[in-house]
Amino acid sequence: MKTKLTTLRLIVILALMLPISAFAKSYPLYLCGTGTATLEPAIAGIAPTDQVIWVDVTGGSNTTLKTGSGTDMNFTIPTGLSVGEHIYRVHSVSASPNSCTGDYTEFQFYVLPPITVGLSTPTNANYCEASSGTNTSSSITATTNTLDASLTDVTFGYLWTGTKGGTTIDVTTIGTGETTSTYTLNTTATGSYVFNAAAHYTVSSGVLKSGDGAGCAVTSANSSAITVTPKPSAPVITIQ
Structure with a gap:
């Protein structure tokens, strides 16, 4: 038990010693005010009848945002989202009868706070x-x-x-x-x-x-x- 506590203390101390740059994050998209953007996935071999599913997994949630088709794949980010990091995932499911689920791609973006x-x-x-x-x-x-x-x-x-x-x-x-x-x-x-x-x-x-x-x-x-x-x-x- 003593060894585990010592190790934990060392981890905490090392984390505190790390510069802020060690935790720096960069996002491909930043939103502020009423700003929005349309996300366009490129899926090789997608068929018109295949499903394309967008899911919000921010903060451990699992909310389906949109279920579209191979001809309606894009998703437009809504306005009014909370300040901070947001994470969306998108994947496709092949048409019935196979209904094979493809791997997801994750997209992270950040909503900036109102300026004062x-x-x-x-x-x-x-x-x-x-x-x-x-x-x-x-x-x-x-x-x-x-x-x-x-x-x-x-x-x-x-x-x-x-x-x-x-x-x-x-x-x-x-x-x-x-x-x-x-x-x-x-x-x-x-x-x-x-x-x-x-x-x-x-x-x-x-x-x-x-x-x-x-x-x-x-x-x-x-x-x-x-x-x-x-x-x-x-x-x-x-x-x-």
């Missing part, structure tokens, strides 16, 4: 148009929801927009980082600036299907205003 995005308080809510020993920039960072650590090929992309005095302005001309999680305003043009960040999913491998065609982009609420204040004019001295 919030903005930090600007690092410098007010700064002067010209440096006089003070900081002449201000940064805002977008924070998104946390993803499963095993999804190493799924990241967020960003696109910042902004207004000056309520009028839309090109953020590329007044700062840097418009496609990263942190945007830095460094303009010397005086005025009040407000920003938004739109976050969307992007994958480095596999296919991403989203209902909006834009990675399920979600735009943040308005940032706190950043005010660029004009510096006082130089005094004019007169003689009385």
Whole structure:
């Protein structure tokens, strides 16, 4: 018994020591929002009267999704599935009287959670148009929801927009980082600036299907205003 407990402890310790990359998973398909996809099996020698059966085995379930024929083999993934990994299996059964059951092929895909995005308080809510020993920039960072650590090929992309005095302005001309999680305003043009960040999913491998065609982009609420204040004019001295 002592030997078994020692072995179990070693297994647990080794598992904890393994890097996250050791558990990394990559999927051929990612869905978000109302995204869906049609799965098309290629079955050699399939006859029009043969059956093609799709089964959901996610989490140990065994739910038949569709029983089609050799001329109706495809299955379209429904929307509204739970967040996380899903596993479908497909196999064929030859027509009666033989009714031979073929081996199944398994297809795994992942449903991503809805995106949430919030903005930090600007690092410098007010700064002067010209440096006089003070900081002449201000940064805002977008924070998104946390993803499963095993999804190493799924990241967020960003696109910042902004207004000056309520009028839309090109953020590329007044700062840097418009496609990263942190945007830095460094303009010397005086005025009040407000920003938004739109976050969307992007994958480095596999296919991403989203209902909006834009990675399920979600735009943040308005940032706190950043005010660029004009510096006082130089005094004019007169003689009385």
